Amino acid sequence: MRQPIGVIDSGVGGLTVARELMRQLPKEKFIYLGDTQRCPYGPRPKEQVKRYTWQMVHYLLEKDIKMLIVACNTATAYTLQELQSTLSIPVIGVIEPGARAAIKSSQNKQIGVIGTEGTISSEAYPRTLKAIDHSISVDGLACPPFVPMIENGILSGNEAEKIVAETLQPLKNKNEMDTLILGCTHYPLIKHLVQTEMGPAIQVISSGEETAREASLILAYHGLLEQGNILPTHEFYTTGNMEKFRNIANRWFEAPIQILERVNLDTKQSSAN
Numbered sequence: 219m220r221q222p223i224g225v226i227d228s229g230v231g232g233l234t235v236a237r238e239l240m241r242q243l244p245k246e247k248f249i250y251l252g253d254t255q256r257c258p259y260g261p262r263p264k265e266q267v268k269r270y271t272w273q274m275v276h277y278l279l280e281k282d283i284k285m286l287i288v289a290c291n292t293a294t295a296y297t298l299q300e301l302q303s304t305l306s307i308p309v310i311g312v313i314e315p316g317a318r319a320a321i322k323s324s325q326n327k328q329i330g331v332i333g334t335e336g337t338i339s340s341e342a343y344p345r346t347l348k349a350i351d352h353s354i355s356v357d358g359l360a361c362p363p364f365v366p367m368i369e370n371g372i373l374s375g376n377e378a379e380k381i382v383a384e385t386l387q388p389l390k391n392k393n394e395m396d397t398l399i400l401g402c403t404h405y406p407l408i409k410h411l412v413q414t415e416m417g418p419a420i421q422v423i424s425s426g427e428e429t430a431r432e433a434s435l436i437l438a439y440h441g442l443l444e445q446g447n448i449l450p451t452h453e454f455y456t457t458g459n460m461e462k463f464r465n466i467a468n469r470w471f472e473a474p475i476q477i478l479e480r481v482n483l484d485t486k487q488s489s490a491n
Contacts, residue, residue: 224278229257231404232289238426247450254458258365260334295342316425333401
C-alpha cells in the first residue's frame, strides 16, 4: 500500500512547497493540511503554535504518513527539534533548506529575511545561516500584513502592490544586501511583487525547491521512495473556508485539485466537498 507524505502549514502558504515536492517527486502521494481557520501563526505565542502544530501532526499520523514536511516557518522555528526527537518518521522543516539556498545565491554574504513576527523574533534564520557561515550578515524584517492579504486571495493589483511597497520600505535602505529569503511559505505567492519592489539586483529565494530536494535525498536514504507507476491522487485538508482554499490552490497548481475536505482539529471531524 502506498504510504503518503504529510505536509502541514498554517494556511495556504505551504502549497508553494507542496507544488515543488510534487514536481520533484511525481510518484509520491501527498496529504496537505492547512490550518486556515487559525492562520496566521506568526503573532501567536510559542506554546499556542506548538499546540496547533501537534494537532495537525496527530491528524496526519492517523493517515499513516511516512514523512512529515513542516511547510511553515513559524512552526518550524518553534517545533521542528521536538518533532524530530519525538516522531519515528523523518521530519523536515523549511528554514535550513532556505538558508542553504540563500548562501549558494549570495555573492557578498549580505542576506535579508522577511517573515512573520514569530519567525523573525525567533532568530531562527540568523542562527541557521551563521551556523553554516559565521561571517554572514543578516537583516530581518517582520511583515505582518502579508499572510492575511494572501489568505484573502489578494495576490496582485494596486492594493497588493501598495501593501508590499509600504511593508518592505525598511529594507530598501540596505544597499549592500544582494539576497532576500522569503521566510514564510506564503510569500512565494507574491514573489513577483516582492521582486519588483526590491529590484533586479536582489536575488529572492524561496525554500520550496531546496526542501523538496532534501526530502528526496532522505526518502532515498531510508529506502522509502515510491516505486509504483500509478500516478497518485493527492489529498488536501483545511480547517477554514474551502472555497477560498480551493481558489488559491487551483491558481497555484494551474489545475483543479481533486480531493478537498474541511476538518475540525479539535473534534477531528471532516466534511468532503
